[in-house]
Amino acid sequence: MDRFDKLRATTLELCRIPSPSAAGDGENRVMDDLERRLSGALSRKPGCCSLFRYPLPRDPYGRSHVAALWRCPSGTKDTVILMGHVDVVEAEGYGPLTPWAYDPEELTRRMASADLPEEARRDLRSGRFLFGRGTMDMKAGIALHLDLFEEALENPERFGVNLLFCPVVDEENDSAGMRGAIPFLTDLARNERLRYLACLNAEPCDLGSEGPVRPLYVGTIGKIMPLALLQGREAHVGEVALGINAALLASSLVEALDGDPQTCERTPDGVFSPAICMGLEIRRRAYSVTVPARAAVYFNLLTVTRTPAEVLDLFRDRASSALATALEKRQRDLTACGLLPQDAPTPRGQVLEAGDLLEQARRKGFDPEGVLARLDPHLDAREKSLRILEAALDAVGVQGPLAVLGFLPPYYPQRLNQNRTEGEKHLREVAQDLVGHAQRTHGETLEIREVFGGITDLSFLGFQGRKEDLEALARNLPGWGTLYDLDRERLLELDVPILNVGTAGKDAHKWTERLDTEYSFRVTPDLLRFVVDRLAEQGRP
Ligand SMILES: [Zn+2]
Incomplete structure (x- = not known):
């Protein structure tokens, strides 16, 4: 199976597990599925990878996260975090197509007889698009990260940095998942002596763009x-x-x-x-x-x-x-x-x-x-x-x-690339190189944008402010520490530059949500590898 088919198949399988945020056991079932895939891959290649399953603290839904750390044979500390969310928004607005909202293949077939907006109809006819809840936002992104991780397992010489596959729940809700992952990330860095070079997300990159330019976000609002x-x-x-x-x-x-x-x-x-x-x-x-x-x-x-x-x-x-x-x-x-x-x-x-x-x-x-x-x-x-x-x-x-x-x-919290730390400078250079690479290799025009306006989990990769700034929040948010929590000490400990190397699609959160499979499965995988390779070159011993 070539990479396109593999990514498409994984995306379809992940979409078939309905996982609306904070509702039922869907999010845990996706985590179970990912754990099963990872432990299968690990049993074939033991030794270089650790698999984790950790619970979200005080979660009323009993959710837990899977994570996997692949250690580069070079013994480097440098690590790239691959982060994404497994939850989706509720499948509303599908009307008579509701039973197939989570079955992208069948839904895409049935879209032919639906009353689609003009642009969606054109996209359907192009054959490039896969419709369905979670296709673009963002099961395809999870599939991409998983595939990259599996490649490292299969071919240990391929990448020059450690990889941490770190999917989370609840992104579309209150980001309880990402907030719960903060202590995991800081403890792991301490115990395993890791240095996080960057956190890559794969949210659809078209959000907030118009025309043929694809934004490349180095910060989030x-x-x-x-x-x-x-x-x-x-x-x-x-x-x-x-x-x-x-x-x-x-x-x-x-x-x-x-x-x-x-x-x-x-x-x-x-x-x-x-x-x-x-x-x-x-x-x-x-x-x-x-x-x-x-x-x-x-x-x-x-x-x-x-x-x-x-x-x-x-x-x-x-x-x-x-x-x-x-x-x-x-x-x-x-x-x-x-x-x-x-x-x-x-x-x-x-x-x-x-x-x-x-x-x-x-x-x-x-x-x-x-x-x-x-x-x-x-x-x-x-x-x-x-x-x-x-x-x-x-x-x-x-x-x-x-x-x-x-x-x-x-x-x-906002998270910007202020070009201040070594890490931020490096990642900005990598992003600039990626723009050139995408144009040369794929004829795709990417453009660096400072701030993604759509609110993402990438907010929680550190805090660009003082401890007292967070104090004003904690003191004045009724229910802080029980109803809502953010590990302030550890958040301040983290300082990971962020970059979204995303898939492409349209109409996130709508019934016409669809993934551009050509871009997402043929271009994004290469962009992702380019970024990981460039980060590895810039990593220090
Ligand atoms: Zn998303």
């Missing part, structure tokens, strides 16, 4: 979710002047921060989205004729340079002025209605940090773990985090109007 819990004052709607509507406070904050140009960061390649409001809720259990006293609002914020501490500063600034604006408006309106005397004082809003509130509550005997234990385990992580904060606010009993500021999970 950060993401953080600022949260505000707003407390007004309860009152019967007939006595509105006694109350302060939390909905007004919340909407004032949305007005101030959603789309705020100062929240939007840029690189030489382009501009990223500003803060976007992702949730705006009145927090009460049942309807009543009462002015809402509590509301929550949270945002998605993409970061290129900002740290959690800086985000919190900016958020505090916006929240203080939003509270003041809302309370002045309330005053004006109620005075105009004749419900407040002209000289009534405007209430002043208070801004608190979640960390301080949680600390005050703890001193009164509040136990966040107890709150968490009483919640339905299947509740969304964001809802759980918010419930902890609400319970703390109840415990402290502080009066509104106020805003408690914190963060919701998940958090992704």
Whole structure:
């Protein structure tokens, strides 16, 4: 079987195991499958490779990871990490084709009679594309890494660096997999005396591109979710002047921060989205004729340079002025209605940090773990985090109007190639050489891009900031350490430059998800080998 057929067959087999993130045993079944393949290959070539299976700490789904380390006969410390995710997004939108969403061969056949968008129809006719959930995102990438790893086993003279095959779960969810892999990576480096030269991912590279240019990402964007819990004052709607509507406070904050140009960061390649409001809720259990006293609002914020501490500063600034604006408006309106005397004082809003509130509550005997234990385990992580904060606010009993500021999970640190460390400089040179190689050998135009805007696990290969920057996050994320965790010490210990040498495809997460098999199985394998070889040349003894 040639490489194209082998990669195609492996991709099909991996796709046939449905593995939506954090749902059922699919992710573990893919890991079982990979373990079976690796132990088969290992039994034929014992001695040079170690196989691992390690559990994710405190994972409610009982998931575990397979990993395999191949040691180069030269005895070098230099190691390349091959990372990818085995989970997929749910197969939604397939309509009558749902039964075949995870069977790419059959699905691709049946697509002929589906009502496809024009471009998808053209791609189908070309014969290059394989449709199906997980084809491009990213079972094909896993197949590519596995194939490279197996080549090292079969032909120990082929590569001049160690290879660590390191697939993870939960990428499409909260990256619990990658976060759980951090201690594994640091401990392995220590025990086996490894030096990680680079972490390669194989996410589809077309995301965010247009035209024939394929982006080659040397960095990945950060993401953080600022949260505000707003407390007004309860009152019967007939006595509105006694109350302060939390909905007004919340909407004032949305007005101030959603789309705020100062929240939007840029690189030489382009501009990223500003803060976007992702949730705006009145927090009460049942309807009543009462002015809402509590509301929550949270945002998605993409970061290129900002740290959690800086985000919190900016958020505090916006929240203080939003509270003041809302309370002045309330005053004006109620005075105009004749419900407040002209000289009534405007209430002043208070801004608190979640960390301080949680600390005050703890001193009164509040136990966040107890709150968490009483919640339905299947509740969304964001809802759980918010419930902890609400319970703390109840415990402290502080009066509104106020805003408690914190963060919701998940958090992704940005990871850039700043051309600062030796490793970053080397990997950037390799990426530049790869651009030339792809053009010469395959007629493919690759272009280095600084930041992948789509949020990936590559965020967790280190932290480009200070310990205190992470402190602001940990202190202010309700449920930190139980509901959501990130091993800060070990994250700071890791410092691995990243590069995405990806497959090609279109419409990730849609029902028309499809993989360009020609590029992915004929070009990408060579690009991947080129990068590993160049890294080996640049490795030091
Ligand atoms: Zn992906």
